[in-house]
Amino acid sequence: MRPISKIVNYSMANRGKIARFLPAQDLTADDIQLLDKMRAVARARQDDLDRQDVDWGLPVQDALEQLVSGRADSTAEWAGSAYYAALQIVIDHNGSDMSTLASYRSPITVFTTLDDQLSTAGVAADLLPSQYIFSGPPSEIAFRIPRPLEGSPEIGCWPMQQAGPAIKAYREVLDRMDPDLRYELKELIGALDGWYSEWADGEGSFWWAEDTSVFFSVVG
Template sequence: MSKVVNFSMANVGQVVRFVPAGDLTADESRRLDNMRLDAKERQDDLDYQDVDWGLSVPDALEELVSGRADSTADWAGCAYYAALQIIIDHNASDVSTLASYSSPVTYFSALDKALSEVGVPTDLLPYQYVFSGPPSEIGFYIPHPMDGSPEIGCWPLAKAAPAVEAYRAVLDRIDADFRYDLGELIEALDGWASEWIKGKGARWWAEDGSMFFSITG
């Protein structure tokens, strides 16, 4: 079964504003209400599939917005990550799909190796940001899903621009098996990095603009 890698852009501060949520504006409160509706819808879908994580997505969302993630259920990490992704989605751009892979872990590990071999610096390799987990600005530990799905990654757009430059410089030297997918990654990073760089000073711009990745399936 393939896993789909999606991406979007959001300001980390806006996401973390809800984890935990306190002193929300009227607009943020409406956004939280919509998150709760989406969490219920996600749980309804899981119930239909007879999937039981030991913690419901709505309950996971309520824990996160209360500033905790302390369920001891074995599969609670799946619920927490699903709930966190809902928070991200309600503070981010429209979601786009990068690609689907039978094993994203295997693919991005191999891509890291191939990029390293042609001189891309370690701090620009993709595995670290596609699989980084929740934003480090969240002040408490969120359990990781046991089977690695759903997965979350976060990377500052300030680092995306040099990564695009480094990837383009080696695109014709990397193993041919990676060129198409690397080109897609370059396009995804460059699309948001370029807009972020050009938009500095605009009302929507924020220094903590970041690419968010999600892996589902």
């Protein structure tokens, strides 16, 4: 039996655009249409889970309705998975298209090991990757959303202002990394720099926003 892998995806989104749905207040007509699309995707996600006989004790569409009403208070043991699945739907509908960083048997093991090597090489603690890839929802969401019990799905949020210093620090120590992790770090640098360069160069454009962030999604 092959080990189950987890896929690490990433996208770019504005934290404020996501938070305006959590809770949903003063929505525009366009926002209401977007929320209707989210609801349809949440129902489809639950249908897919039902076909797999996966029961989180809270349907994804119900988790979404709770989030947009400003709460996440289900007592179901696996409710965190439903809440994070619903939150990811909100992120997806307010951000860029998603790209894939990599697939790992244990992403947390890879990135904490990378943390250790980067730290040894002198990279500051607030720039280490595991603390943003697995950071959870953006702080602009004013209520607590329970985490999934086994860390899947998982969500991370990294403000663009911090991505720039991280990219610089990673490049400075890249040659000192263990060869087995050098490729992983190069991929992470590329993922961060693709969005950071666009954001940094686009300041003053109509789409630019100070609260733009890289969002990570770990699924599998």
